[in-house]
Amino acid sequence: MTPPGTGSAEGNPGADTPPAVSFCAPDSLPEADRARDATDTPPRVDTLRKRRDFVAASRARRQAMPGMIVQARRRAPGEAEGIRVGFTCSKKVGNAVARNRAKRRLREVARLTLAGIGHDGWDYVLIGRNEVTAARPFDSLTEDFRAAVSKLHAARK
Template sequence: MDATDAPGRPALTTLLKRSDFLAAARAPRQARDGFILQARERRQDEKAEGIRVGYTCSKKVGNAVKRNRAKRRLREIARLELPEHGRDGWDYVLIGRRDATAALDFDRLRGDLVSAVAALHKRRRS
């Protein structure tokens, strides 16, 4: 059983539409050494079930091999941490950073994601 299929945990789906990425770009963000996290709560008129997550790595991150490695790492930390720490009805976008996303210690990336999500949700409550 995948972590996203566990009872009581919201399912993760991938953002695909450009409009969803643009909406997240206008949302609050948290920067960490390995990535930038953008997060927004979906509006009432949008489908509000589950956690949606998107990934992006520009050419600044490096060539195709480096970008793909960075995105694989971002997908994995999201798969491991967002079902537990993310919120149902929210969109998250992880943006890779040059020379960092692919190189940082994996456990540090995971911890950074947890702290970034917590900071964004704390900010939302204020």
């Protein structure tokens, strides 16, 4: 016997109704979604986690902008594929709350823009700036990032 209130038909009048959550099977997707070419999908964006990846990016090109500093490096042919991004804020940015706020904003900027403007096979490191990254308007921060990435790639050609 099931205890009352655990979903039995006796104690729960809604036990016969289907769950409110549903999913869309791949066969039932609209034609436009199934017809999407693999080249239309943006490259995958992964997160840098190892110190050696951050150190390697610090030796590469960097672009300072009002809201952040962006470091970028092209990975060697044998390394991982896709776009990788890392975030860092030193103690100069402020206490832990200020650093985390700045990193959250940098993560959101990268999430919204990097898949569209980043280059496959590159590592990017976004560095927060003291009192600017957390206070700068989000649109300006996004534009700073777009400009920095375009300058970094223009300098490589």
